[in-house]
Structure formats: C-alpha cells, structure tokens
Amino acid sequence: MRLLLLCTVPRCMLPVxxxxxxxxxxxxxxxxxxxxxxxxxxxxxxxxxxxxxxxAEQLFLRAAARIDIKDYEVASTLLERSQALDPSSGTLLNxxxxxxxxGLTASAYAAFSAAxxxxxxxxxxxxxxxxxxxxxxxxxxxxxxxxxxxxxxxxSLVIKLDGKPVERDKWxxxxxxxxxxxxxxxxxxxxxxxxxxxxxxxxxxxxTVSIPPWTSAPGSMPMSERGIDGQRVAAIAxxxxxxxGLATGTVFGLRSQSKHxxxxxxxxxxxxxxxxxxxxxxxxxxxxxxxxxxxVVGGVACAAAAVLWFAPPFGKGKATQIGLGPGAIxxxxxx
Numbered sequence: 001m002r003l004l005l006l007c008t009v010p011r012c013m014l015p016v017x018x019x020x021x022x023x024x025x026x027x028x029x030x031x032x033x034x035x036x037x038x039x040x041x042x043x044x045x046x047x048x049x050x051x052x053x054x055x056a057e058q059l060f061l062r063a064a065a066r067i068d069i070k071d072y073e074v075a076s077t078l079l080e081r082s083q084a085l086d087p088s089s090g091t092l093l094n095x096x097x098x099x100x101x102x103g104l105t106a107s108a109y110a111a112f113s114a115a116x117x118x119x120x121x122x123x124x125x126x127x128x129x130x131x132x133x134x135x136x137x138x139x140x141x142x143x144x145x146x147x148x149x150x151x152x153x154x155x156s157l158v159i160k161l162d163g164k165p166v167e168r169d170k171w172x173x174x175x176x177x178x179x180x181x182x183x184x185x186x187x188x189x190x191x192x193x194x195x196x197x198x199x200x201x202x203x204x205x206x207x208t209v210s211i212p213p214w215t216s217a218p219g220s221m222p223m224s225e226r227g228i229d230g231q232r233v234a235a236i237a238x239x240x241x242x243x244x245g246l247a248t249g250t251v252f253g254l255r256s257q258s259k260h261x262x263x264x265x266x267x268x269x270x271x272x273x274x275x276x277x278x279x280x281x282x283x284x285x286x287x288x289x290x291x292x293x294x295x296v297v298g299g300v301a302c303a304a305a306a307v308l309w310f311a312p313p314f315g316k317g318k319a320t321q322i323g324l325g326p327g328a329i330x331x332x333x334x335x
Contacts, residue, residue, distance in 0.1 A: 056086035089119035106176035144174035239305035245298025256287035
C-alpha cells in the first residue's frame with residue numbers, strides 16, 4: 001500500500017485527517033498509511049505491473065527517509081521516479097510538499113492539481129480534499145509568465161520553456177513558473193529563431209514576453225519545401241550571367257591596362273608619335289569600354305539573382321525593381 005508522508009497541515013485540515021489518526025499513532029516512522037481503501041475495484045496486476053509497483057514502493061520508502069532529514073531535493077527525484085512507475089495521488093501529494101519546501105511553487109501547484117484530479121478519478125475524496133487545500137493556499141503566491149506568440153507564426157513554430165514545449169493553448173495567457181531565470185526559445189523547421197532568458201516576477205505578479213514578428217515573410221517557404229521552381233531557375237541563370245559578366249569585365253580591364261602600358265612607349269602627353277601607338281591606344285580604350293559594360297551587366301545580373309532567390313514566389317511580393325543610375329546600380333524589393 002502506498003504511504004503518505006507526514007507533512008505540515010493547516011489546522012483547517014485536522015477534521016479531514018482525523019480518519020487516519022489511529023494509523024498515525026501506530027506508526028513510529030515519518031510515513032503513515034491511508035485509512036480508506038479505494039472505492040473502485042482495480043483489476044489484478046500482471047507480473048510486469050506488479051514489479052513496477054514493488055519498485056515504486058521501494059522508491060517511495062527511500063524518499064520517506066530523505067524527507068526525515070529534510071533532503072527534499074533527493075526526495076523529489078525519488079518520488080518522481082516512483083510516480084512514473086506507478087501513479088498515485090499519495091505520491092503526488094508528497095511530491096508537491098517537497099517542491100513547496102524547495103520554493104518551487106509552480107511545480108508544487110502542478111503536483112497538487114494532478115493529485116486532486118487523480119484522487120477524484122480513483123475515489124479518494126480524502127486526498128482530493130487535502131490537494132484542494134494546498135492548491136488554494138499556493139494560488140496567491142504563484143509567479144506567472146505570459147508568452148505572446150509572434151505574428152505570422154508558421155505552423156511548425158514550437159515554443160519551449162526550459163527545454164519543454166509550451167502547448168499552443170497556453171500561448172498568450174499567464175502560466176505559473178518557478179522562481180529563477182528561465183530559458184525561452186522559439187523555433188520553426190528546426191532553425192533557431194528566438195532565444196532569450198526570462199527572470200520570474202515577484203510572487204503574485206505576471207511577466208510578459210513577446211516573441212518578435214517572424215523574420216520569414218508570410219507565404220515564403222524554406223528551400224526544402226519550395227524546391228527548385230521557375231523563379232529559382234531564373235535566379236540561377238541570372239547568377240551565372242552575372243558571374244560571367246564580372247569575369248569578362250575583369251579580363252578586359254586587365255587587357256586595357258596592358259595596352260595602356262604598351263602605348264606609353266609610343267605616345268606622350270600631347271599625342272601618339274606613330275601609327276602603332278595610335279592603334280595601341282584605341283585597343284586600350286575599346287577594352288576599357290567592354291570592361292565597364294561587362295561589370296555593369298554582371299553587377300545587375302548578380303543583384304537580380306539575389307532578389308529572385310530570396311523573394312517569395314511570383315505574385316506574393318508587392319514590388320521588385322532593378323535599375324541603373326549614374327555610377328550606381330539600384331535594386332529594390334518589397335514583400
């Protein structure tokens with residue numbers, strides 16, 4: 001039979017505990033047995049289930065010994081393992097007591113609430129009443145955190161608090177948290193998007209954290225989902241053309257410099273002295289013009305490739321402009 005450890009009980013609970021007073025007097029340890037058996041008939045456990053119950057009972061007794069010496073941290077770990085093996089409202093009541101002794105008010109509130117629900121399900125009204133008193137006692141002291149979800153949040157968005165996912169129905173409303181600093185993160189498609197630390201507010205207060213608007217535009221999709229569509233093909237083609245233009249501009253730029261150096265032997269400040277110098281100078285100018293045009297075309301093509309690659313699919317954006325100006329290339333996009 002699962003034991004319920006002796007713990008501090010408000011005076012208003014004395015009538016509830018009167019039913020177990022005789023068992024308390026007969027037990028010299030810090031644990032006492034519940035007086036009323038469950039009202040519901042439980043099916044006989046199989047060997048595997050019975051083994052879990054035995055292990056859970058042993059863990060519970062070890063936790064009782066740790067509570068005797070006020071080692072609530074170790075006792076909490078043992079009770080958590082016991083509860084995982086064989087759920088019991090009595091175990092949850094003691095776990096909540098350990099959490100409360102450690103100052104973990106939110107964890108204690110969750111344990112007492114779960115104990116109340118399980119006790120009702122198993123017909124243990126005595127335990128349900130004890131849990132109800134503990135829940136009401138903790139309510140005014142709870143620290144709460146409201147996580148405001150981002151606008152245009154993708155369906156794959158996952159918000160985690162201290163490494164545990166926060167259920168979507170708990171977004172945008174205050175939830176109890178334990179004292180201390182908490183780790184809040186929001187991810188989508190396995191890519192970290194938001195990461196911060198949130199200190200718990202004062203007892204009874206509510207802190208609010210708003211996750212910034214999502215960086216991805218509504219309707220845009222990661223590469224793994226979009227694939228190589230026509231827009232991406234155009235971006236790749238523009239990128240190739242841009243690289244080719246820049247390469248051509250570099251080659252002709254070097255050629256222009258070379259011809260200029262060769263013409264220096266035949267030309268002076270006032271002009272060229274022979275036909276060969278004139279030809280070299282013309283070649284230098286022609287190569288320079290080709291280099292300039294190639295750099296401009298290559299730069300525009302590279303800019304167009306970047307816009308086409310990162311912009312939403314055609315029809316999703318509002319405007320995309322690419323233009324030339326005196327000594328400048330202008331690329332503008334909205335989405």
